[in-house]
Amino acid sequence: LAQLFKIRDDKGQFRGGPAYYMEKGLGQRWAGVLFSIFLIIAFGFAFNSVQSNTITGAMVGAFGLDMGTTTVAGLEIGIASLVIGLAVVVLTALIIFGGLRSIARFAEIAVPFMAVGYLLVAIGIILTNLPAVPEALALIFKSAFGLHEAAAGGIGAAILNGFKRGLFSNEAGMGSAPNAAAAATPYPPHPASQGYVQMAGVFIDTMLICTASAAIILLAGPQEGTGIGLVQNALAAEVGGWGKYFLAVVVLFFAFTSIVANYFYAENCLVFLEHNHPAGLLIFRLLVLAMVLFGAIGSLPFVWNFADVAMGLMAITNLIAILLLSNLAVKLARDYDAQRAAGKLPSFDANRYPEIRSRIEPGIWH
DSSP, rough: TTTTTOOEEETSOEOOSHHHHHHHHHHHHHHHHHHHHHHHIIIIHHHHHHHHHHHHHHHHHHTOOOOEEEEEETTEEEEHHHHHHHHHHHHHHHHHHTTOOHHHHHHHHHHHOOOHHHHHHHHHHHHTTTTHHHHHHHHHHHHHSHHHHHTHHHHHHHHHHHHHHHHHOOOOOTTTTTHHHTTSSSSSSSSHHHHHHHHHHHHIIIIIIIHHHHHHHHHSOOSSSSSHHHHHHHHHHHTHHHHHHHHHHHHHHHHHHHHHHHHHHHHHHHHHOOOOOHHHHHHHHHHHHHHHHHHSOOOHHHHHHHHHHHHHHHHHHHHHHHHHHHHHHHHHHHHHHHHTTTTTOOOOOOGTTTTTTTGTTTTTTO
């Protein structure tokens, strides 16, 4: 849908996403405006704080950085966290202000190798602990759905946290990734081809990367720490001290590329809201950098709760739009599959969709 209803901006770049298919596909610009506001709050501000906090935690935990504390505006702040946060702010600013895309490109190239390396380490741990794997898998279900947990309300808590963290992890149905998907030039040249690519991304993220982390934690046994610190301690218990450093580097690339992507998503919605004039962009970028720094030095319970609400509102808005446009999405997928089955290279012909042809940006699809 993001591919189908994408537009070309004044710089010749493709832009699209839920806000655009709500306006063009449903004819409801107000829904696109509402979605854009939710996304800017969640991805432009809240999630970037979470990512910078993860980077700081991974670096401090891996390298044991302790530079003492300092007081800023009456708040006691770890100097190491402040230094790391400022470094992330500078790198982010170089990209969003200076257009220094080489940093982003390097990170984008490195991330797949980091992901493969992380998966190989996880597979190695699973193979060396193969007899314990069935017990670890059973523990997941027992801990969530056991009688004790049911009596204590654990089932509801497990489902709630599963929804919240699962949504944060893979973003399926939330409407964030379509902002990036719309900017792609799909091959074969058909909207459905990019849809299949995005579906694969959800599978890789959830079923491979997240499952790998869960396996490492469960097979390592009880460890100290929470969040990224727990994963680092579990990895170190299995492979030695180098595991902490390796994971810190992996997290640095994962989280930093997420910050850049989050900014792009939010800027895309700012363009939709027609507030991307120089003054508006400057204020927005400064707020993004401020939230990145805040995440590095602050405690995030409030930010997480804030993000969960915005994330839920995004998902509800987007899922309603997807439901209303589902017939069109199915028609696109069937057209793509039929062409593949006939031995053709799938291509999109807007003339086969007279009911929506007038709503498709001229010159995008032929």
